[in-house]
Amino acid sequence: MSRNPDRETRVRVGQTLIAIEAPDARLARRLRDHFHVPPFEGSPDMVVKLSLRRSGADGIVDSLFEQKNVDGEFFQIGGGIVQGCYRREKGEADVQVDERLLSGRLIRVFEQLLYQVFFSDPRNRDGKTLLLHSSGVLHGRSGYLFTGSSGAGKSTVAALSSRDTVLNDEICLVRFQGSETILESTPFNGFFRRKSEGSAPLKCVFLLCQAKNHSVRSMGRVEAVSALLPQVVPAIGMDERITRDTLELMLDLAAELQRRVPIRRLEFAHDAGFWKKIEEMGDVQEHGGEA
Amino acid sequence: MIGRSAVPTPATSLVARKIGEETILVNEKGDMLHTLNETGSFIWENIDGKRSIGDILALMREEFELPDEGPEVDVSRFIEELADKGIVNIGP
Numbered sequence: 001m002s003r004n005p006d007r008e009t010r011v012r013v014g015q016t017l018i019a020i021e022a023p024d025a026r027l028a029r030r031l032r033d034h035f036h037v038p039p040f041e042g043s044p045d046m047v048v049k050l051s052l053r054r055s056g057a058d059g060i061v062d063s064l065f066e067q068k069n070v071d072g073e074f075f076q077i078g079g080g081i082v083q084g085c086y087r088r089e090k091g092e093a094d095v096q097v098d099e100r101l102l103s104g105r106l107i108r109v110f111e112q113l114l115y116q117v118f119f120s121d122p123r124n125r126d127g128k129t130l131l132l133h134s135s136g137v138l139h140g141r142s143g144y145l146f147t148g149s150s151g152a153g154k155s156t157v158a159a160l161s162s163r164d165t166v167l168n169d170e171i172c173l174v175r176f177q178g179s180e181t182i183l184e185s186t187p188f189n190g191f192f193r194r195k196s197e198g199s200a201p202l203k204c205v206f207l208l209c210q211a212k213n214h215s216v217r218s219m220g221r222v223e224a225v226s227a228l229l230p231q232v233v234p235a236i237g238m239d240e241r242i243t244r245d246t247l248e249l250m251l252d253l254a255a256e257l258q259r260r261v262p263i264r265r266l267e268f269a270h271d272a273g274f275w276k277k278i279e280e281m282g283d284v285q286e287h288g289g290e291a
Numbered sequence: 292m293i294g295r296s297a298v299p300t301p302a303t304s305l306v307a308r309k310i311g312e313e314t315i316l317v318n319e320k321g322d323m324l325h326t327l328n329e330t331g332s333f334i335w336e337n338i339d340g341k342r343s344i345g346d347i348l349a350l351m352r353e354e355f356e357l358p359d360e361g362p363e364v365d366v367s368r369f370i371e372e373l374a375d376k377g378i379v380n381i382g383p
Contacts, residue, residue, distance in 0.1 A: 247319065251308045
C-alpha cells in the first residue's frame with residue numbers, strides 16, 4: 001500500500017521505526033516539529049494510522065496505561081480519548097484520538113501511546129529492553145541517567161548539562177546487551193527541547209533529589225530497585241493491559257539494571273556543580289552495580 | 292492478637308521479588324510497595340495458606356536459633372501488620 005509522505009511522520013525508538021500517518025499534512029507537520037525528526041528511509045516496523053475525534057470524555061487522563069479496556073485487537077483508553085484496533089500480524093494500527101490530545105502539553109500524554117507502539121514490536125519484549133522516565137546525558141564517553149518522580153529535577157539536570165550531550169529529559173531507552181548496558185536516546189519530549197540522538201555505555205543511574213548542596217550517596221539494593229520501579233514504563237503493547245506478568249517483568253528489569261549498573265542517590269542544587277561530584281566518584285568507573 | 296493456630300494466606304494481588312536477602316512486594320496496580328528485611332522475607336516465604344503461625348514460628352526457631360520466649364508475640368504482630376496492609380489474609 002502506498003503512503004503519502006506529506007502526511008507521514010516517522011520516529012525511531014531504538015530498533016523500531018514507527019510511521020504515524022496523520023489525517024492531513026498540517027497535523028503531520030506539527031508532529032514532525034514536535035518530534036524534531038529527520039526524514040527516514042526504509043520500511044517502518046510499525047504503522048499507526050491516526051484519525052481525530054472529539055470523544056465524550058469530560059477530561060483527559062494523564063496516563064494511557066490505566067483505564068484501558070482490551071477486547072481482542074480492539075482497545076479503548078480513558079473513556080474513549082484513545083481507541084483503536086491493532087493488527088498484530090501486520091504491525092498496523094488504526095487509532096482514533098481525541099483531538100485535544102494532540103495540542104499543547106497534552107501531546108506528551110499522546111506520546112504514551114507511542115511507548116505502547118514500541119512495545120508492540122516483539123523485538124522489544126526480550127526482557128533486555130526498558131524505557132525509563134529519566135534524563136539521559138552523555139558525559140565524556142559514558143552515559144548517565146537521572147531519574148525520579150515528576151518534579152524531581154530531570155529537566156533541570158538536562159538544562160544544567162549544556163556542555164554535554166543531552167539525549168532526553170523525559171524517556172530514555174536502556175538495553176542489556178551481553179555484559180554491557182547501553183543508554184540510548186528516544187524522540188520523546190520533556191521540557192528540554194535541545195536533545196540529541198546518541199548512545200553510550202551506561203555508567204551510573206542517579207535517583208534525584210533537590211537540595212541546597214550537592215552530594216552523592218550509595219543505595220542499598222532493595223532501596224534502589226524500589227526507587228527505580230515506578231520509573232519503568234510498563235512493557236505492554238497497544239492490545240494489552242497491565243497485568244501481573246507486566247509487573248513481574250518491570251520488577252525483573254529494575255532488579256537487572258541495579259545488578260548491572262551503580263545506582264546512587266544524587267542530591268543536587270541548581271547549578272552544574274553536581275558533575276564535579278559525579279566525576280569524583282572513582283568507584284563509578286571500576287565497580288559494577290551490586291552492593 | 293491473632294493466635295498461633297491462625298493460618299495466613301498471601302494476597303493474590305501481590306507480586307513479590309527477592310533481592311538478596313530482602314523482598315519487594317508490589318500490588319497489581321504497581322502503586323503499593325512494601326519491602327521486607329531478611330526476617331520478614333523468611334516469614335513471607337513460609338506463608339502459604341497451609342502453615343499456621345505456630346508452624347512458621349517453629350521454622351523460625353530452627354532457622355534463626357531463637358529463644359522460646361518473645362518471638363511468638365513478635366511474629367504474630369508482624370503478620371497482623373501484614374494483614375492490616377492487605378498483604379496477607381488471616382484464616383481461622
